[in-house]
Amino acid sequence: MRDMKQSIILNNKEYPYTVTFKKMRSIIVKVRAGQLIVSAPYYTAIETIDSLIQKNKEKLIKSMESYKPYLSVEDHYVYVFGKKYELVIRDLGKKICRIHDDKLYVYSRNVEGAFEQFAKELLYQYLSKKIEASLPLFSKNHVKIEIKKYKGRWGSCFYKVNKVSFNLSLIHLKKELIDYVIMHELTHFIEANHSKRFYHELAMRMPDYLIRQNALKETHV
Ligand SMILES: [Zn+2]
Incomplete structure (x- = not known):
């Protein structure tokens, strides 16, 4: 595998992108975290990739421009269970976060690290409670x-192996999406x-699953 940094002008604006060349059949262009990411078969010409991006530019630009991170240290905010909290950083050298009213206090300069630990605990609490309550619907007693x-x-x-695994980023989403x-x-x-x-x-156990599924599709990971 080999990564290559490129950039492309779309509607008079320059967008950087990364190409990963690998053994594959066709070019895949994705937007992840507001960034263009391309996977292409070995020996694909950059011109070919660029013209594919140009062809799909409206959709790609929309997706890149609409991206807003769930956590921004720069802009002092974070989303927890779909709610936006003001991020207050007080460096006491402790990897601890606390929520008070509409603010999330982080007592460490390692904001991401402290939040990650906090998010993991909070999400685990939520997931385990919800899952435990839902297991009888699946005739199960326990899952990891x-x-x-x-x-x-x-x-x-x-x-x-009787295990369900979840993305930590779920902590940022509304509970109805997590439940889905x-x-x-x-x-x-x-x-x-x-x-x-x-x-x-799925519909038997969650009749409105389609609404949630569609909402989740509009949500970035
Ligand atoms: Zn699935």
Whole structure:
């Protein structure tokens, strides 16, 4: 694998992008965290990639420009369960965060690190409570819960080892979206693939799943 930094002018604005060349059949252009990311087969000409980006520029620009991080130290805010909190940093050298009213206090200069630890605990509490309450719907007593920093997914179900895994970034989303991810992953204990049966089983336990699923599609990881 080989990464290459490039840039392209779209509507008079320069956008940097990274190309990763790998063994694959066709070019994939994605926007992740407001950045253009390209994967392409070995020996693809940059001109070919650029023309593909140009062809899809409206969609790509919209996606890049609408990106807002969930946590911004620079702009002093963070989203927790869909709510925006003002970020107050008081460096006491402690990896601790506390919520008071509409503010989230971070007592460390390592804001990301402190928040990550806080988020992991908070998300775990929420997930374990919700999952425990939902397990009877799946005729199960216990599952292992894991929280990780995934890049392109909200969750995973490892049904063979009785484990569900969730993206730490879920902490930023509204609870109705987190609940959708929980139900989605638990449904994989019934049906491994995204088959018709899968969605039937999901709809039985979460009749409005489609609304949530669509809302989640509009949400960046
Ligand atoms: Zn799935």
